[in-house]
Amino acid sequence: MTQNSPERTAVKGKVESFELDHTKVKAPYVRLAGTQTTPRGDTISKYDLRLLQPNQDALPTGALHTLEHLLVTGLRGRLDNVVDVSPMGCRTGFYMAVIDEPQPEKIMQVFQEALADVSTYTSVPGRSELECGNARDHDLEGAKRYAAQVLDQGLHVQDTIYLER
Numbered sequence: 490m491t492q493n494s495p496e497r498t499a500v501k502g503k504v505e506s507f508e509l510d511h512t513k514v515k516a517p518y519v520r521l522a523g524t525q526t527t528p529r530g531d532t533i534s535k536y537d538l539r540l541l542q543p544n545q546d547a548l549p550t551g552a553l554h555t556l557e558h559l560l561v562t563g564l565r566g567r568l569d570n571v572v573d574v575s576p577m578g579c580r581t582g583f584y585m586a587v588i589d590e591p592q593p594e595k596i597m598q599v600f601q602e603a604l605a606d607v608s609t610y611t612s613v614p615g616r617s618e619l620e621c622g623n624a625r626d627h628d629l630e631g632a633k634r635y636a637a638q639v640l641d642q643g644l645h646v647q648d649t650i651y652l653e654r
Contacts, residue, residue, distance in 0.1 A: 505522050505523050505535075506577075508651050508652055509537075509649065509651060510650045510651060510653075513650040514542075515542070515645075516540060516541055516542040516543070516582070517541070517639040517643070517645075518645050519536060519537070519597040519600055520539065520649060521536060521593050521649070522535045522536060522649070523535050524590060532590050533572065533586055533588055534586070534589065534590050535586050536584065536587070536593070536596050537582065538560075538582050538583040538584070538585055539582035539647070540556075540635060541580075541581040541635075543581050546581070547579065548580045548581070548635060549580075549628065549631060550580070550626055551626050551627055552628045552631030554576070554623065554626050554628075555632035556607070556632045556635065556636065557574065557575070557576050557583065558615050558627075559607050559613065559614070559632060560574055560600075560607075561574040563599075563604075563607075564585060564599060564600070564603050567599040567602060567603065568591065568599045569589075571585065572586040572587060597644050597645070597646055600644065601640065601644055604639055604640055605640060607632055607633055608633055608636065608637065610632075613627050
């Protein structure tokens, strides 16, 4: 394994994101955070979809929650085999798990398209109390502002930079 190798996630008990040097990455970006092979032989790839610079900013929960609903809709509509799109606890972006190994450039393209779609929404899909576990905590206008900010800054594919230990 090399310094920039996502295979480092395969070490049992290691948390890949705790090994990432958050001071050296430059948001907004897309990064392949690792891959795993299931017992049946499928490959699951995990991507870091970072909107904001770590330790400098954080999405408010309403905007983050709304972006989760809008991005999962937009990404699943554009990319086959999306397993999950989940917000990061640090509130700087999302993780996306996909069956297969799409290139980060392809992920960046569909992420840009999904972010561009955010401006077209007039309501949040899955927002009712029947569909959502916190239906009161949404902010569509905030989600639109953050999506536009990311698009204005421009996404890039980020190499993985691990902590030097």
